[in-house]
Amino acid sequence: MKFLHLVSAALLAATAIPATAAEISDGKVKIGILNDQSGVYADFGGKWSVEAAKMAVEDFGGKVQGAPVEVINADHQNKPDIASNIARQWYDTEQVDAIMELTTSSVALAVQGLSQEKKKIDIVTGAATSDLTGKNCSPYGFHWAYDTHALAVGTGGALVKQGGDTWFFLTADYAFGYSLEEQTGNFVKSQGGKVLGSVRHPLATTDYSSFLLQAQSSGAKVVGFANAGLDTANSIKQAAEFGLVSGGQRLAALLFTIAEVHGLGLEAAQGLSLTEGFYWDRNDESRAFGKRFFDRTGRMPNMIQVGTYSAVSQYLKAIDKAGTDETEAVSKELHSMPVDDVFTHNGKVGANGRMIYDMYLMEVKKPSESKQLWDYYKVLATIPGDEAYIKPEESGCPLVK
Amino acid sequence: MTMVFGIPIQALLGQLLVGLINGSFYAMLSLGLAIIFGLLRVINFAHGAQYMLGAFAGYLMLAWFGIGYWPALILAPLVVAVVGIVVERFALSRLYDLDPLYGLLFTFGLALVIEGVFRYYYGVSGNPYPVPALLAGGENLGFMFLPIYRGWVVVASLIVCLTTWLVIERTKLGSYLRAATENPRLVQAFGINVPLLLTLTYGLGSGLAGLAGILAAPVYQVSPLMGSNLIIVVFAVVVVGGMGSILGAIVTGYLLGLVEGLTKVFYPEASSIVIFVVMAIVLLLRPAGLFGKDA
Numbered sequence: 001m002k003f004l005h006l007v008s009a010a011l012l013a014a015t016a017i018p019a020t021a022a023e024i025s026d027g028k029v030k031i032g033i034l035n036d037q038s039g040v041y042a043d044f045g046g047k048w049s050v051e052a053a054k055m056a057v058e059d060f061g062g063k064v065q066g067a068p069v070e071v072i073n074a075d076h077q078n079k080p081d082i083a084s085n086i087a088r089q090w091y092d093t094e095q096v097d098a099i100m101e102l103t104t105s106s107v108a109l110a111v112q113g114l115s116q117e118k119k120k121i122d123i124v125t126g127a128a129t130s131d132l133t134g135k136n137c138s139p140y141g142f143h144w145a146y147d148t149h150a151l152a153v154g155t156g157g158a159l160v161k162q163g164g165d166t167w168f169f170l171t172a173d174y175a176f177g178y179s180l181e182e183q184t185g186n187f188v189k190s191q192g193g194k195v196l197g198s199v200r201h202p203l204a205t206t207d208y209s210s211f212l213l214q215a216q217s218s219g220a221k222v223v224g225f226a227n228a229g230l231d232t233a234n235s236i237k238q239a240a241e242f243g244l245v246s247g248g249q250r251l252a253a254l255l256f257t258i259a260e261v262h263g264l265g266l267e268a269a270q271g272l273s274l275t276e277g278f279y280w281d282r283n284d285e286s287r288a289f290g291k292r293f294f295d296r297t298g299r300m301p302n303m304i305q306v307g308t309y310s311a312v313s314q315y316l317k318a319i320d321k322a323g324t325d326e327t328e329a330v331s332k333e334l335h336s337m338p339v340d341d342v343f344t345h346n347g348k349v350g351a352n353g354r355m356i357y358d359m360y361l362m363e364v365k366k367p368s369e370s371k372q373l374w375d376y377y378k379v380l381a382t383i384p385g386d387e388a389y390i391k392p393e394e395s396g397c398p399l400v401k
Numbered sequence: 402m403t404m405v406f407g408i409p410i411q412a413l414l415g416q417l418l419v420g421l422i423n424g425s426f427y428a429m430l431s432l433g434l435a436i437i438f439g440l441l442r443v444i445n446f447a448h449g450a451q452y453m454l455g456a457f458a459g460y461l462m463l464a465w466f467g468i469g470y471w472p473a474l475i476l477a478p479l480v481v482a483v484v485g486i487v488v489e490r491f492a493l494s495r496l497y498d499l500d501p502l503y504g505l506l507f508t509f510g511l512a513l514v515i516e517g518v519f520r521y522y523y524g525v526s527g528n529p530y531p532v533p534a535l536l537a538g539g540e541n542l543g544f545m546f547l548p549i550y551r552g553w554v555v556v557a558s559l560i561v562c563l564t565t566w567l568v569i570e571r572t573k574l575g576s577y578l579r580a581a582t583e584n585p586r587l588v589q590a591f592g593i594n595v596p597l598l599l600t601l602t603y604g605l606g607s608g609l610a611g612l613a614g615i616l617a618a619p620v621y622q623v624s625p626l627m628g629s630n631l632i633i634v635v636f637a638v639v640v641v642g643g644m645g646s647i648l649g650a651i652v653t654g655y656l657l658g659l660v661e662g663l664t665k666v667f668y669p670e671a672s673s674i675v676i677f678v679v680m681a682i683v684l685l686l687r688p689a690g691l692f693g694k695d696a
Contacts, residue, residue, distance in 0.1 A: 040626065043526040173670050202673035206621055206630050209419045210665035213545060217412055230525055233622050237529070241620070243539050243546040263526025263622060299524075 145307030154275030424658020449628030455614020481611025527622025643693020
């Protein structure tokens with residue numbers, strides 16, 4: 001009888017001992033990349049971000065804590081309602097552990113809210129609004145790559161320094177545009193400049209001539225484009241056509257990456273100042289990464305795509321360190337671990353979820369200066385992370401005391 | 402300075418001119434749509450894709466063969482017209498006996514496929530296409546800086562619209578076309594090859610879209626999305642003008658371009674919907690459209 005008790009106790013104990021992979025929910029880690037894959041921002045992150053995420057998983061070895069890692073993706077068409085539905089489905093029925101990328105600020109805000117409610121981690125690389133780590137911050141929400149504040153300080157600051165002290169904005173008519181215009185405007189004013197006016201245009205407008213005429217007649221020295229993707233490319237092309245540049249006005253593409261420079265061509269893009277967090281032709285490490293990415297996709301990555309690589313890597317490192325994919329534990333690691341990979345070597349994450357790292361101020365080369373395809377930037381300056389990003393305690397995030 | 406509703410008259414003139422330029426594109430595109438609908442009774446959802454194809458044809462001719470803008474202005478529309486003719490002959494013509502919905506669904510699907518293929522190979526950021534040297538630069542008109550190329554677009558579009566209208570309303574070929582839409586059987590009985598007429602009409606309609614595309618290439622980024630951004634607006638133009646009315650499509654195209662231009666001055670946030678507001682009002686007051694005959 002005693003023997004039987006012992007055996008059953010042993011059996012019970014055996015079943016209660018978790019296998020290593022059991023610390024990982026459902027036996028695998030599933031990362032969802034949710035972004036625009038068919039609209040105006042499809043080159044900005046798009047399927048190239050999905051590829052970057054897959055590279056990160058492969059570089060990590062395909063497994064974390066013995067459990068396989070899977071990347072799935074979907075196109076949210078820049079619509080917060082569609083994005084929320086996909087995110088809900090991923091969390092509720094497809095065992096997705098974290099959602100990343102989230103291009104378009106309105107989408108990122110919606111999905112971050114949902115993720116907090118579902119107690120899941122989200123890492124935004126593709127959206128810009130600093131509200132994600134400001135008044136809308138989440139204990140499980142993180143913001144990688146860039147934000148409106150960093151762009152305002154980087155590009156805005158550089159142009160004011162060069163004497164561009166009066167501004168007129170062309171602003172995309174949604175959360176991201178407002179936030180970018182407001183922060184750049186505030187920064188310009190704090191440096192002694194003036195904002196003469198602004199005009200708001202619907203997302204995915206094709207013709208900007210009428211807005212450009214308003215910018216032209218304002219007499220501002222700098223015309224700031226608080227829009228992104230194809231919208232910015234079309235605005236810049238048409239600004240040159242309407243003689244804004246030859247009339248002496250400077251153009252500031254506040255959010256412009258190497259993907260859009262490539263699309264616009266150096267002829268139209270030359271001389272633009274812009275702020276990015278990554279450039280492939282900066283050192284041997286970035287060149288090697290750029291080449292690997294190019295071999296897979298036929299293009300060089302921008303900060304959104306390498307940022308997604310970094311976010312996925314860091315998430316897997318955090319799971320590895322925590323020994324589980326449980327949200328609280330992983331969030332704790334993500335908040336405390338330094339970020340050290342090809343994207344940045346001195347990144348740190350603030351209590352508001354903001355990943356703080358050095359940004360670069362670039363100038364687009366003249367066609368005559370470019371030696372090969374994708375040889376597009378001169379790195380003018382490094383903007384230290386603590387200058388580029390709002391200090392967590394000043395961000396307005398209720399989680400920071 | 403004279404003011405109109407708080408806007409300097411000079412700024413207003415500039416905006417009206419810009420509206421006219423956009424109206425030129427609307428007019429050319431809705432003209433093609435109206436012709437196709439008027440004669441084939443097909444709602445050609447592939448029109449935006451054909452416009453995009455025209456721009457890409459120009460871009461690829463330059464990139465691959467070094468063919469410049471002026472030859473492309475003839476060749477690109479021809480390429481698109483040939484593609485259109487092939488599509489009509491082998492697919493669309495089989496749907497004429499079915500409910501018009503099938504033609505709509507087919508062309509809609511076709512547009513998605515064409516755009517998807519180009520998006521796969523060329524991304525969405527688009528490709529640059531240079532303004533031809535002859536039309537580069539701009540002219541200061543006093544009230545605004547007019548890029549010469551944009552002026553050319555207005556002129557070209559007026560010529561194209563007038564010629565097409567004259568051909569259809571005033572020539573023998575045009576009278577065959579119009580007769581064939583009224584009563585295809587009777588026209589066929591007179592020995593006129595009606596299926597051929599329909600094929601050529603679809604070719605003409607898509608060629609017009611291709612022409613608008615190559616005209617637009619130096620102005621906008623040559624992007625796979627350029628057509629889908631425009632097509633819905635153009636449909637609204639056709640509906641406001643009266644389905645199938647060729648003159649209606651042309652006049653409404655220019656008019657709505659102006660209305661949109663004015664909206665961009667007074668309340669820019671509404672500029673993407675103002676055309677649909679106009680459409681709703683017109684449909685309430687005149688269900689057949691401004692120039693349509695009551696059915």
